[in-house]
Amino acid sequence: MDFLKTYATLIESEIHQLNLPETPKTLYEPQRYILASKAKRVRPMLTLMATGMCGESIEKGIPAALAVELVHNFSLIHDDIMDQADSRRGSETVHIKWDESTAILSGDGMLIQAMIQLHYVADNVDHKKLSRVFLEGINKVCEGQALDMEFENRLNVTPDEYMDMISGKTGALISVSLVMGGICAKADQKKLEALSEVGYSLGRAFQVQDDILDVIADPEKFGKKKGGDIYEGKKTYLMLKLLERCNKEDGKWLINCLENKAMNQDDVLRVINLYEKYGIIDDAESLMKTYYLKAEKALEIFEETKYKGDLLQLINFLKNREF
Amino acid sequence: MDFLKTYATLIESEIHQLNLPETPKTLYEPQRYILASKAKRVRPMLTLMATGMCGESIEKGIPAALAVELVHNFSLIHDDIMDQADSRRGSETVHIKWDESTAILSGDGMLIQAMIQLHYVADNVDHKKLSRVFLEGINKVCEGQALDMEFENRLNVTPDEYMDMISGKTGALISVSLVMGGICAKADQKKLEALSEVGYSLGRAFQVQDDILDVIADPEKFGKKKGGDIYEGKKTYLMLKLLERCNKEDGKWLINCLENKAMNQDDVLRVINLYEKYGIIDDAESLMKTYYLKAEKALEIFEETKYKGDLLQLINFLKNREF
Numbered sequence: 001m002d003f004l005k006t007y008a009t010l011i012e013s014e015i016h017q018l019n020l021p022e023t024p025k026t027l028y029e030p031q032r033y034i035l036a037s038k039a040k041r042v043r044p045m046l047t048l049m050a051t052g053m054c055g056e057s058i059e060k061g062i063p064a065a066l067a068v069e070l071v072h073n074f075s076l077i078h079d080d081i082m083d084q085a086d087s088r089r090g091s092e093t094v095h096i097k098w099d100e101s102t103a104i105l106s107g108d109g110m111l112i113q114a115m116i117q118l119h120y121v122a123d124n125v126d127h128k129k130l131s132r133v134f135l136e137g138i139n140k141v142c143e144g145q146a147l148d149m150e151f152e153n154r155l156n157v158t159p160d161e162y163m164d165m166i167s168g169k170t171g172a173l174i175s176v177s178l179v180m181g182g183i184c185a186k187a188d189q190k191k192l193e194a195l196s197e198v199g200y201s202l203g204r205a206f207q208v209q210d211d212i213l214d215v216i217a218d219p220e221k222f223g224k225k226k227g228g229d230i231y232e233g234k235k236t237y238l239m240l241k242l243l244e245r246c247n248k249e250d251g252k253w254l255i256n257c258l259e260n261k262a263m264n265q266d267d268v269l270r271v272i273n274l275y276e277k278y279g280i281i282d283d284a285e286s287l288m289k290t291y292y293l294k295a296e297k298a299l300e301i302f303e304e305t306k307y308k309g310d311l312l313q314l315i316n317f318l319k320n321r322e323f
Numbered sequence: 324m325d326f327l328k329t330y331a332t333l334i335e336s337e338i339h340q341l342n343l344p345e346t347p348k349t350l351y352e353p354q355r356y357i358l359a360s361k362a363k364r365v366r367p368m369l370t371l372m373a374t375g376m377c378g379e380s381i382e383k384g385i386p387a388a389l390a391v392e393l394v395h396n397f398s399l400i401h402d403d404i405m406d407q408a409d410s411r412r413g414s415e416t417v418h419i420k421w422d423e424s425t426a427i428l429s430g431d432g433m434l435i436q437a438m439i440q441l442h443y444v445a446d447n448v449d450h451k452k453l454s455r456v457f458l459e460g461i462n463k464v465c466e467g468q469a470l471d472m473e474f475e476n477r478l479n480v481t482p483d484e485y486m487d488m489i490s491g492k493t494g495a496l497i498s499v500s501l502v503m504g505g506i507c508a509k510a511d512q513k514k515l516e517a518l519s520e521v522g523y524s525l526g527r528a529f530q531v532q533d534d535i536l537d538v539i540a541d542p543e544k545f546g547k548k549k550g551g552d553i554y555e556g557k558k559t560y561l562m563l564k565l566l567e568r569c570n571k572e573d574g575k576w577l578i579n580c581l582e583n584k585a586m587n588q589d590d591v592l593r594v595i596n597l598y599e600k601y602g603i604i605d606d607a608e609s610l611m612k613t614y615y616l617k618a619e620k621a622l623e624i625f626e627e628t629k630y631k632g633d634l635l636q637l638i639n640f641l642k643n644r645e646f
Contacts, residue, residue, distance in 0.1 A: 015527075023471060024466055024469035024470050024471075025467075025468035025469075026469040026472055026473050027465055027466055027474070048550060078427055078428070079429060081423075081424070081427060082423075082424040082427060082428065099402075100423075101404070101405040101472060102472070104401055104404060104405060104427055104430075105401070105405065105465060105468055105469055105472070107431075108401060108430075108431075108434065108465055109462065109465045109469075111431065111434065111435075112434075112458055112461050112462045113462070115454070115458050116455075116458050116459070116462070118454075118456050119451060119454065119458075127450065127451045127454070128442060128450045128451070131441075131442065131450070131454060132439075132442050135435055135438050135439050135442075136439070138435050139432065139435045139436070139439070142350055142428060142431055142432045142435065143347055143350055145350075146347035146348075146349040146350035146427055146428055146432075147347050147349075149349055149424060149425070149428070150347060150348070150349050293505065297588070
């Protein structure tokens, strides 16, 4: 994706120049490790595009872009402990490569480094406003993660509750990435609200799409086992919609499967058949499209610039992804 | 301690008014729980005293005072996981009462709430400066905790390295508590540096004193088993000083004990005897007094006010504590 190259190069170079201290190793090595792992850097790109779209040179958004990327990595370190995930981006997770204590502490340190980045914004940028938007956003991410954990122990989660959870867990940081880019360009409130809307819509669209791809994607390209979410008994949008819509008999079987939390290949195939029987995938695809459209709609108030073009192209790319 | 009552009442009332949201419970209940546990609130008191000493009404320091108390509690939640501590202030620790994931997440949330408090400072207070001092301080606390963890696996820690570790783990937040109080009163750089010095000295004095009290305090008053640190094989200032000073024979025995990490009552008594033989306790007491004196000295540049009087009285109380 050539149109992303300028942003990507700039972000990698800035991350490289962070120059975290060498010691104490327990604190900084895991931070360097996760930052060096291959990542798409979507969030900081959004920040830079937003700064450009609001009429400033994208360099002005760099501290905010770094802040969102650092916070994203902080949340990965801590979420991987909570989810007991062993690998991430093809490498061992921090708590596996080191240990849980080191992962907790280095995650804390990374959250602090993220907030420290905001001090490097230009003097004429409203630091207090930037800080408030950022912190309220990160708090929403924590709320989303809390809901996600609570949902694991509940069977009566509705699709709407799921979308609210996603709004926090995924949407809030994407929204904050864009809004902070706008604040760095001193955009007015109307533009900031539009950027926020774009972010939340993208977050929702992206997650529903992830849930769909689990079932329909080519496992080779997607990098995950087909129906992996179903094997794990995850309460995805599809699963919750199915629970809401299916008849008593199918529901009884499904709940029984989810309560036992272990599905075999036949169960998974049966769930996928039920998705088709009840039109769940079509429904989810239509919801996803609605949110992508909402994001594009919210961008209409911005002038046509190269940056807006890049953002629309990025949205288009995400919309059509197969992995 | 009557002279502390005004501060204590104000702080408890402000904590009570924080009004953390009710849900998600997983995120906010542990935060409410740890804030409701009985605590001395020394750090926020220091903030308010510093604001008063620098010529402002103490109310102006409240957001900073709340921020340091919240950050202190964030660090307790996460440290207790890392130290696998089961109880704190006579109650179950968060990761025991709930679970580790909940403790990680609610600790994260508490750190964010702490930062959010700083937005409530008066408009004429330099928010960016306050934020920078605060974050750099918390990062030093993390560095101290990292060193502390690294020391557990090293036998060649020097007493000087120990004091550096303490500077971060305990001193940095006490220093930040005072400096932020000064910033809220728009104190000049000279005063802020003096406040920082007071904080670091108090932190060092306090920790060395804790190490001494483990051996000489009345266990009933101190609330811990006599020699508890020795039983645990902790590398306290006393232990490291002893390792540095003792002869080869005593050293060989001591290292053997520490490597096996299990001391019985006879071993503990023998260590205490070695402390006496090598004058370790006298030495530590003299170091502690030096730091308390340094703190008092650094306060000399401040005018004589009720607040300075209160702070000196607090230092005097700490100096003479037997628990």
